[in-house]
């Protein structure tokens with residue numbers, strides 16, 4: 537198919553699946569071979585449906601396609617909204633041979649994936665991500681779930697999709713703030729695993745902000761390669777996969793503190809990465825010049841560089857205490873031992889962590 541630009545695979549043995557990347561794939565790409573039964577349930581939201589639902593339905597010729605429409609927003613990534621997916625599945629008599637399809641950003645993807653992991657003890661699902669963030673990150677790797685008022689993504693399951701269909705053209709309708717949020721996770725890959733990509737990003741970040749199709753296609757492909765490798769090496773985050781959490785220990789605390797949806801996930805991760813870079817520099821792992829380079833790139837992407845006003849060091853410490861990476865009450869952070877090389881550690885000095893928080897937060 538001519539509008540298919542790139543294809544790669546997430547190699548997980550019998551759970552392996554393809555990622556298709558192209559321009560104008562929605563409506564022009566037959567996904568029915570990834571649907572074992574006759575039923576398809578597309579889960580989307582009220583913003584995405586008017587834009588892309590019709591062309592998504594066209595990807596499943598010959599199937600019974602039903603839809604569930606969710607309210608839009610991170611604040612709806614909860615039990616009540618998840619239950620709407622089960623309501624729709626049961627009302628339309630979907631059996632355990634059904635396939636769910638997530639059409640939208642990471643919120644829809646995480647919820648539809650979690651619903652698929654649970655419905656009738658587990659059914660297959662397909663990811664059709666329509667935000668930059670979901671195309672470079674959340675649609676790949678099988679982390680699914682919902683938020684709890686006391687912590688991000690606290691309830692969920694690992695459940696891999698059957699396939700991921702990325703139509704880069706869908707990004708042309710994305711609001712600028714969401715584009716910047718997506719770039720945060722793109723920068724993450726450069727910082728944790730790919731120094732060449734980091735240098736490329738420093739040159740082309742403006743083109744990503746401006747939604748230049750060639751820059752987007754390259755960034756999405758390189759991000760997906762990086763994520764697919766990390767997931768293939770460590771599907772359930774026993775070790776290495778945790779580097780994908782760079783900036784997230786601080787970032788998730790910011791999202792929870794601010795109230796889900798007030799700060800976008802990518803915005804919180806961007807600030808979290810600047811904080812992680814500062815701590816890495818204080819630990820003597822990277823130079824202050826590296827740290828400034830990271831901060832510059834994140835700011836150039838249009839992202840905030842400081843936590844929300846009023847968030848104190850104690851707020852951070854209390855919220856980070858429930859981070860999923862912690863073991864036996866010990867905080868584990870993803871830090872940089874060089875640009876392009878991340879490490880998960882519980883060894884950061886408490887004094888340096890306190891100093892980092894003091895530099896970024898106002899007085900208690």
Ligand SMILES: NC(=O)c1ccc[n+]([C@@H]2O[C@H](COP(=O)([O-])OP(=O)(O)OC[C@H]3O[C@@H](n4cnc5c(N)ncnc54)[C@H](O)[C@@H]3O)[C@@H](O)[C@H]2O)c1
Pocket residue numbers: 581583584587608609610613640641642643644646666667668669670673674675676677678679680689706707708709710711714717718801802
């Ligand atoms: N599972 C994972 O591995 C993983 C990875 C990263 C982030 N996440 C999760 O993903 C979520 C963030 O995802 P997100 O940034 O995509 O946010 P989102 O899902 O809230 O989407 C952002 C906004 O863009 C709208 N939208 C979606 N596609 C659009 C389009 N093409 N044109 C116009 N508007 C569009 C959405 O309706 C929403 O208003 C968070 O909950 C985060 O925790 C999960």
Ligand SMILES: O=C(O)C(=O)C[C@@H](O)[C@H](O)[C@H](O)COP(=O)(O)O
Pocket residue numbers: 673677679688689721773777778780781784860
């Ligand atoms: O896929 C992963 O692994 C990640 O950590 C990717 C993150 O960008 C993403 O935000 C993920 O949802 C965070 O997972 P969590 O386990 O820290 O909730």
Ligand SMILES: [Zn+2]
Pocket residue numbers: 673721784801805
């Ligand atoms: Zn993330």
